[in-house]
Amino acid sequence: MNYSPDPWDRAPAGEGFYPFVKIALDPSVTTIVGANESGKSQVLEAIEFGLTGENIIPRDFCRYSPFFLQDRELLLPEFGLKFSQLADKDVAAINDACGTGTTLEVPDEIAVFRVNATPKLRMYMRHGDEWSMSHIKKPSALKDLHIPLVYKIDARTPLPDSVPIQFLASGNEEHAVGHRGIRSRLDMILNNRAWFGSPAVFAENSETIRTALDAQDDGDERERAKFRLARTLLLDVAKLPAQLFEQLSEAIRDGKHGYAKSIVDTINGALARSLNFQHWWRQDSHFELFVEHQEYHLDFMIRDRTGRSYSFDERSGGLKYFLSYFVQYLAHAAARSSEQEILLMDEPDAYLSSSGQKDLLQIFDAFAFPRDDGLRPVQVVYVTHSPFLIDKNHAERIRVLEKGRNDEGTRVVANASRNHYEPLRTALGEFVAETTFMGNCNLIIEGPSDQVLIAGVSTWLRRRSTSELQNLDLNDISIVPAGSASHVPYMAFLARGRDVDKPAVIVLLDSDDAGNQAVKKLKKGGPGEKQLVAPEYVVQLAQVDGISTANPDGVVGIEDLIPLEIAKLAACRYTEEFAIDADLNGMLVIEETVYPSPKGTLDGLERLARKHLDDESFHLDKIGFARHVLAVIGDEAADVAAIAQFESNFRALLKRLAGMQRSAMRVQRQELIRDRVNRIRDRFQTDHESSAKREAVTLLIEEIRSQLDESVEADLVRDELLIWEREYKLDDDPRADVENYHQFLDRLRGLAYVGTRSVQQGVPTV
Numbered sequence: 001m002n003y004s005p006d007p008w009d010r011a012p013a014g015e016g017f018y019p020f021v022k023i024a025l026d027p028s029v030t031t032i033v034g035a036n037e038s039g040k041s042q043v044l045e046a047i048e049f050g051l052t053g054e055n056i057i058p059r060d061f062c063r064y065s066p067f068f069l070q071d072r073e074l075l076l077p078e079f080g081l082k083f084s085q086l087a088d089k090d091v092a093a094i095n096d097a098c099g100t101g102t103t104l105e106v107p108d109e110i111a112v113f114r115v116n117a118t119p120k121l122r123m124y125m126r127h128g129d130e131w132s133m134s135h136i137k138k139p140s141a142l143k144d145l146h147i148p149l150v151y152k153i154d155a156r157t158p159l160p161d162s163v164p165i166q167f168l169a170s171g172n173e174e175h176a177v178g179h180r181g182i183r184s185r186l187d188m189i190l191n192n193r194a195w196f197g198s199p200a201v202f203a204e205n206s207e208t209i210r211t212a213l214d215a216q217d218d219g220d221e222r223e224r225a226k227f228r229l230a231r232t233l234l235l236d237v238a239k240l241p242a243q244l245f246e247q248l249s250e251a252i253r254d255g256k257h258g259y260a261k262s263i264v265d266t267i268n269g270a271l272a273r274s275l276n277f278q279h280w281w282r283q284d285s286h287f288e289l290f291v292e293h294q295e296y297h298l299d300f301m302i303r304d305r306t307g308r309s310y311s312f313d314e315r316s317g318g319l320k321y322f323l324s325y326f327v328q329y330l331a332h333a334a335a336r337s338s339e340q341e342i343l344l345m346d347e348p349d350a351y352l353s354s355s356g357q358k359d360l361l362q363i364f365d366a367f368a369f370p371r372d373d374g375l376r377p378v379q380v381v382y383v384t385h386s387p388f389l390i391d392k393n394h395a396e397r398i399r400v401l402e403k404g405r406n407d408e409g410t411r412v413v414a415n416a417s418r419n420h421y422e423p424l425r426t427a428l429g430e431f432v433a434e435t436t437f438m439g440n441c442n443l444i445i446e447g448p449s450d451q452v453l454i455a456g457v458s459t460w461l462r463r464r465s466t467s468e469l470q471n472l473d474l475n476d477i478s479i480v481p482a483g484s485a486s487h488v489p490y491m492a493f494l495a496r497g498r499d500v501d502k503p504a505v506i507v508l509l510d511s512d513d514a515g516n517q518a519v520k521k522l523k524k525g526g527p528g529e530k531q532l533v534a535p536e537y538v539v540q541l542a543q544v545d546g547i548s549t550a551n552p553d554g555v556v557g558i559e560d561l562i563p564l565e566i567a568k569l570a571a572c573r574y575t576e577e578f579a580i581d582a583d584l585n586g587m588l589v590i591e592e593t594v595y596p597s598p599k600g601t602l603d604g605l606e607r608l609a610r611k612h613l614d615d616e617s618f619h620l621d622k623i624g625f626a627r628h629v630l631a632v633i634g635d636e637a638a639d640v641a642a643i644a645q646f647e648s649n650f651r652a653l654l655k656r657l658a659g660m661q662r663s664a665m666r667v668q669r670q671e672l673i674r675d676r677v678n679r680i681r682d683r684f685q686t687d688h689e690s691s692a693k694r695e696a697v698t699l700l701i702e703e704i705r706s707q708l709d710e711s712v713e714a715d716l717v718r719d720e721l722l723i724w725e726r727e728y729k730l731d732d733d734p735r736a737d738v739e740n741y742h743q744f745l746d747r748l749r750g751l752a753y754v755g756t757r758s759v760q761q762g763v764p765t766v
Contacts, residue, residue, distance in 0.1 A: 007124055007131045008080055008113050020080060023412055026397045028368035029380040031390055034401035040383040043401070044344045047381060048150050050079035051342070053114055053121070053139065080113035083147065093144035098123055098134040112142070148342040148379060153328045155348050158320035159233070160226035161312040162297040165252075168231055168245040176227045182296050229324060230300070237330040238270040252293060264293050280326060280362055281319075283355045289323070321351040322359065329363050333375055342379040343367055349386040357388040358475055392455065392474035393462055441477045441504040441661045441668070444491050446515070448481045449622035450508070450558050454657075455479060456630040457650045464647070470655040477661060485514035489521040489532075496532045504664040505533050508657065510557045511542035512600075530712050537664050539656060546652035548645060550601075557600040559622075561649040562629055564601075565642035570628040571605050571620060575613075577628075673714055674752035676707040681748055691741050695734035701725065704751075713755030720747075720754050 005017040023032075023043060034040045049056050056076050091104050107125040114121055119135035136142070164182075166175040177185075189196070195205040202209075234240050244263060251260040268290040281287050288303040300312045302319070312320060325348065343364075349357045367378040384390065391397060400413040445451060458472045482491040488507060496502040507522065509515035522538055525531040541547075541555045549560045559567070599607075606620040633646060684692075684700050701721050708714035724747070725731070728738055738744055 007133060008111065008115075008122075010115075010117065020078070021412065023399055025379070025381060026394075027379065028377070029364050029391070029394070029397050030382075031398050032381065032383045032401065033385070033390065033398060035403065036385075038401040038403040040385075040401055041346050044346055044381065044383060046077070046079050047081070047342065047344060049077065050081040050112070050114065051147060051150055056114070075116045076114075078113070078115045080111050080115075081147075082109055082111040083145075084109050086110065090145055093141055094123070094125070096144065097136050097138050097141035099137045100134060110145075112136070112147070146340045148340045149337075151332065151341045151343050151378065153325055153343065153345050153348070154225070154229075155321070155325070155345060155350070157222070157225045157229055157324055158317060158351075159300060159312070159323045159327065160223070160230055162294070162299045163227050163230035163234075164297055165245050165249045165293070166296070167227055168234060168298070169242050169249060170246075171231065171242070173224055176224045178223055178227075179294075179297060229327060230298075232331045233327045234267065234271075236334050237327060238267070238274045239334075240267060240270050248293065252295060260293055264291060264298075267291055267298075274330070275326075277326070280359055281322065282359055283353075318352045318356050322356045325360060325363060329366065332367075332378075333370065333372065336375060338376065340376065342381060345380075345382040347383055347385060349384050349389045354386075354388040357386055360389065361391050361475060393459060395459055396463075441506065441665055442495055443472075443477050443479050443657065443661070444488055444495070444505060444507045445479060445481055446485045446488065446508075446510060447483065447622065449626040451479045451481045452623055452626040453558055453629065454654070456626070457633075458654060460630065460633055461647070461651065461654065466651060469658060470651045472654055472658055472661065485509055485512075485518040488518045492522060492532045504661070504668040505537065506657065506660040506664055507533055507538040509538070509540045510600075511540045511554065512556050515540050530710075537660055539660065541653070544653050544656045546655075547649045549649075553599075557602065558653075559601040559625070561646070561653065562601060563642040563645045565639055566629060566632050566646055567601055567605055569632045570625055571609060573628040573631060574620065574624050575609070577624070673708065673711070673717065673755070677704055677717065677752040680704055680707070681751070684748070685745065691737050692744075693734065694728065694730045694732075694736055694738055697724070697728065697738055697744070698730050698734065701730075716754045717751060720751060 005019065009017045009019045021039075032040050032043050056079075086106050086109070088106055091106055094100075094104060094107070094110070104125070105127060107127055109126045111124040111126075112122075113124070121136040121139060123134050123136050124131050125134070160178075162179060164175055164177055167173070167177075169175075194201065195209060196202055234245075235242060244266070248260055248263045251257075251263060271289060271291070275289060277289060278287055286304060290301050290303065291298045292301055293299075302310045302312065302315055304310070348360060352360060364380045364382065367380050370377060382389075402411045402413055443454075445454070454472070455474055458474055461471050480491060480495075482488045488509065492505060492507065495505050509518050519538060519540065522533055523531065523535060541558060541560070544555070547555055547561060549555050550564050551560045555561065562570075602620060602622060602625060605625075606618070609620060610616050610618045633643060680700065680703055684696075688696060701724065704721065705718065708717060724744075728744065
């Protein structure tokens with residue numbers, strides 16, 4: 001390996017070269033991934049230390065470094081940060097910081113380093129290929145370079161269950177007393193009323209009273225941090241005036257309940273307008289955050305898709321933490337900082353579910369690409385150990401760290417997304433995001449090479465600013481390879497044939513004999529010949545409009561979407577990587593040589609390569625070929641016309657798949673059968689608490705039947721309704737009361753779950 005040192009690659013003693021660990025940060029969002037003890041969190045500390053120069057201490061130095069103790073001196077860790085996109089106005093700040101007193105041309109890049117050797121604070125400037133070093137004599141001048149300020153989201157402070165009203169009004173932390181503190185003070189007073197019997201008794205016990213009040217638990221700093229976050233939400237985000245909470249406190253104290261309720265309604269209206277939370281929390285489009293007042297506190301409440309209300313302490317911690325991150329984002333946006341900033345966040349996934357982590361990606365994206373033109377973008381760097389917090393749409397943003405052995409230190413893995421994120425499998429332990437049915441929607445395809453192409457091209461198109469209508473959001477869809485066309489129907493059964501809750505599924509198949517057979521099996525359906533995937537969610541490649549191919553037989557496999565110029569370059573790269581003494585550059589790749597027989601592009605290329613190499617054992621691997629296709633389009637080594645044709649073909653395919661996905665998700669979001677039945681049940685029970693006429697039950701059954709679809713679950717409900725009609729003799733005397741009405745209500749309450757009970761029969765219990 002040829003090592004060419006950078007000018008700052010000096011050992012702490014100043015002798016010899018010792019390279020720094022270099023991590024290139026994405027201008028928008030960088031995801032740091034690594035196994036335990038790989039140095040992920042230290043990256044964030046290094047960025048902060050490098051930017052601020054504050055709080056750097058010897059104990060942060062690498063313990064197994066040979067320089068940990070140098071000449072009986074404990075050294076400090078060394079950090080450097082490189083900056084680009086400098087402007088003319090920055091030259092004056094550089095001159096001021098370094099005291100050069102000369103007129104400089106604008107550097108292409110600068111690097112600011114904090115090291116142990118003198119000068120300890122230095123700046124390297126690059127003009128063309130040349131670097132020069134200067135001593136930073138005036139560190140305070142660096143702020144005029146607009147070096148980013150460090151901004152952090154507090155990942156350890158959730159939104160509280162309640163917040164003191166008086167604290168909202170004043171902001172004075174003496175008023176930051178929680179429910180428990182108020183209750184303990186009241187109990188102390190009520191249990192010792194004799195202390196307040198007369199001025200003389202009160203004076204006699206004043207020191208005891210003062211000591212008792214001081215001894216009451218005022219809450220720790222963590223609780224006060226929660227209260228401050230709630231105040232930020234209500235005053236900074238919802239933009240409510242502090243005087244409003246003073247008015248609320250007075251209204252409650254004076255017993256003006258109508259006025260107090262009106263103020264609370266105003267607060268809730270402002271919360272709804274400022275949060276627009278349904279856009280960010282995709283797990284529940286009916287989610288609503290509101291407040292209710294108590295004597296001294298506002299309680300945060302939640303209303304979900306069931307229409308029921310819950311207090312915060314009845315919900316999982318994940319929602320509280322997501323709301324915390326969201327509120328801090330909105331507060332930062334409301335502040336409209338004019339400074340360049342970088343957001344650092346260490347493992348924000350710790351408290352969030354997989355869905356919550358995917359929603360958090362939206363917040364990071366909003367920091368980096370603000371919707372409001374008046375906001376400055378914030379560069380985001382976060383550390384994660386979770387596959388759900390990796391944006392699969394942007395593999396170029398991922399940085400994978402590995403921990404070396406002994407004194408090797410941390411290593412940055414090059415090209416973390418190669419082999420379909422293979423380095424991530426090791427870093428995360430298990431990368432499950434595309435091997436199980438857990439996405440909002442699942443795209444079942446034939447093989448892993450289809451997966452590599454679809455995911456890779458989707459990312460490539462996104463970098464070319466392709467409309468979301470013509471692309472797939474890889475964070476919202478799981479691409480599931482079945483292994484072959486013959487296995488696709490079984491994969492559909494695994495996804496949708498075994499449970500009441502059926503994830504959305506769309507299917508893409510080749511237009512060959514195997515694909516045709518798979519379509520027939522999907523139409524026939526699974527057990528009971530019930531269709532598992534509706535025909536409109538199954539497409540073969542030849543059915544996609546707008547695709548042009550050189551194959552005279554039309555589009556057979558996904559490789560037929562690739563123009564021959566790109567296919568040849570990919571095949572050449574493949575042979576250069578995997579074959580010995582094999583060169584396909586001289587191979588004539590035209591329509592007549594590739595398609596002499598009715599087969600797809602890949603088969604034709606393999607046959608042509610065997611002939612060119614005079615090697616019948618040569619095999620053009622589908623996954624390897626797909627990877628090199630992505631490499632070719634990535635550096636645009638093919639001619640412009642071929643790239644344009646490639647882009648047009650895959651835009652057409654992904655547009656069709658994206659449309660199918662949106663349609664499948666709309667159906668998925670429709671009310672489930674059990675929800676429809678339960679809604680009808682609740683209304684019936686309200687109208688008929690203790691008894692009901694047979695005709696009322698007949699009308700109930702008619703209404704339930706009108707809400708059923710053609711699914712297996714609906715058939716089970718229909719069967720149960722037929723049993724009711726017979727057992728309760730609904731046709732005999734419609735005006736008579738239903739016998740055993742309480743038993744009937746029990747059966748009505750269980751009606752919505754007959755499908756669930758059916759699929760769970762025979763499942764072993766623990």
